Amino acid sequence: xxxxxxxxxxxxxxxxxxxxxxxxxxxxxxxxxxxxxxxxxxxxxxxxxxxxxxxxxxxxxxxxxxxxxxxxxxxxxxxxxxxxxxxxxxxxxxxxxxxxxxxxxxxxxxxxxxxxxxxxxxxxxxxxxxxxxxxxxxxxxxxxxxxxxxxxxxxxxxxxxxxxxxxxxxxxxxxxxxxxxxxxxxxx
Amino acid sequence: xxxxxxxxxxxxxxxxxxxxxxxxxxxxxxxxxxxxxxxxxxxxxxxxxxxxxxxxxxxxxxxxxxxxxxxxxxxxxxxxxxxxxxxxxxxxxxxxxxxxxxxxxxxxxxxxxxxxxxxxxxxxxxxxxxxxxx
Numbered sequence: 001x002x003x004x005x006x007x008x009x010x011x012x013x014x015x016x017x018x019x020x021x022x023x024x025x026x027x028x029x030x031x032x033x034x035x036x037x038x039x040x041x042x043x044x045x046x047x048x049x050x051x052x053x054x055x056x057x058x059x060x061x062x063x064x065x066x067x068x069x070x071x072x073x074x075x076x077x078x079x080x081x082x083x084x085x086x087x088x089x090x091x092x093x094x095x096x097x098x099x100x101x102x103x104x105x106x107x108x109x110x111x112x113x114x115x116x117x118x119x120x121x122x123x124x125x126x127x128x129x130x131x132x133x134x135x136x137x138x139x140x141x142x143x144x145x146x147x148x149x150x151x152x153x154x155x156x157x158x159x160x161x162x163x164x165x166x167x168x169x170x171x172x173x174x175x176x177x178x179x180x181x182x183x184x185x186x187x188x
Numbered sequence: 189x190x191x192x193x194x195x196x197x198x199x200x201x202x203x204x205x206x207x208x209x210x211x212x213x214x215x216x217x218x219x220x221x222x223x224x225x226x227x228x229x230x231x232x233x234x235x236x237x238x239x240x241x242x243x244x245x246x247x248x249x250x251x252x253x254x255x256x257x258x259x260x261x262x263x264x265x266x267x268x269x270x271x272x273x274x275x276x277x278x279x280x281x282x283x284x285x286x287x288x289x290x291x292x293x294x295x296x297x298x299x300x301x302x303x304x305x306x307x308x309x310x311x312x313x314x315x316x317x318x319x320x321x322x
Contacts, residue, residue: 002208005229061230083229083311114310171229178312179211179226182253186285187221 001055003048006171008060009079011103012088013096014038014067017123020154021088022064025164029157039066042078049168058168060084072106079110084167085118087147089138092130097122097138104145117170119148119163126153193219194320198240201225202268202300205233216315221251221286224314233305236268237318239298244322246295251286251317255279256307260291262298271302281309286316 010018015036023033025047043064050057063082065075087103089096100120107116120142122133135151142149148170150162194217204213206228213235215223227233242264250258257278261271275291305313 002210002228005206007230058229081231081307175228175312178310179208182224182226182312182314185253187251 002057002175004056004058004171004175006058006060006083006167007080008062008084008086008167009082009107010062010064010086010088011107012067012121013090013093013099014069016067016088016090016093016096017154018067018088019043019064021121021123021152021160021163022062024154024157024160025062029160032155032157038068039064040068040071041066042075047164049164051168051172052165054172056172058171060164060167062086076106076110081112081114082107082110082116084171085116085147086121086163086167087118088121088123089133091122091124091133091138091151092127094132097133097141100141115146115174117146117167117174119150119166119170120145121163122149122151123154125151125158126156193217194237194239194318195219200238201235202238203234203236203302205235211314216318219317219319221316224253224316226314227305227308227312229311231305231307233313234303235315236300236302238268238300242297242299243320244295244297245293245301245320247290247292247321248301249288249290249317249319249321250303250315251288252279252313252315253282253286254308254310254313255287255305255315256281256309257305258289258291259304259306260293261302261304262293262296263300263302264297265299268300268302271300274298290321 045062148166201213211226259276
């Protein structure tokens with residue numbers, strides 16, 4: 001049994017639903033915050049996720065960082081060195097999807113050359129009539145960035161555990177890969 | 189003394205911030221570089237070695253992988269508290285083989301040594317052996 005620990009950045013434009021997703025993660029999918037209150041700093045949520053089909057788990061230290069452009073710079077100081085990335089956009093806002101590549105650039109500056117696995121989350125899947133981003137387009141972009149794609153609705157509590165499981169699995173397989181490398185090292 | 193493992197001298201690892209039951213912290217002091225303790229994510233990481241009795245130490249040698257910055261503290265107390273800084277080192281990155289680094293501790297006496305890994309070259313680091321030069 002292993003307990004892994006990962007610092008997970010939760011990023012994306014303002015009002016895409018990062019904090020709402022965070023509430024869903026925290027309450028195991030039972031609590032949707034109805035009133036919008038913009039995150040102006042960073043919030044921290046610790047969530048332990050069991051990796052399916054193993055006895056191992058990953059403690060995710062999720063850093064919910066303000067998406068509003070004018071606040072990002074101040075928040076970046078709190079990001080530290082990330083282990084994982086959860087990038088969120090609003091399926092009803094083409095603009096929030098277009099911003100994702102800017103978020104990727106920002107994150108890379110904090111990774112010190114390390115590969116940081118992650119997920120791309122298209123939120124607000126309940127608003128199907130207002131959808132502006134097609135799943136296939138998002139999927140393709142996610143793959144080009146090495147991210148795993150999920151669609152969620154924090155409001156309808158749909159599929160919200162999928163990104164968490166994806167993150168936990170990705171970090172767990174990275175750990176196993178690195179452990180194998182270390183087992184095969186030659187002496188100094 | 190470098191040939192005898194710290195375990196055989198009665199030392200113990202009393203604190204470690206990561207645990208993978210297949211790679212326990214005892215592997216650090218068994219004198220064997222094929223066994224290791226591995227960190228399980230995030231920095232800093234640390235472990236504390238407790239000696240059976242106050243021990244004069246001129247230097248320690250650390251065999252590790254992907255450790256970037258290592259800081260060492262010590263005390264002469266029975267408890268693992270009130271540590272004082274004794275040395276630090278920026279380690280070079282190695283590819284495919286273990287990093288071996290000596291850190292001078294100026295021949296001071298210690299009952300506990302605390303190793304703090306403040307950063308790494310990867311998400312995970314390993315420590316294969318700590319040995320002590322008297």
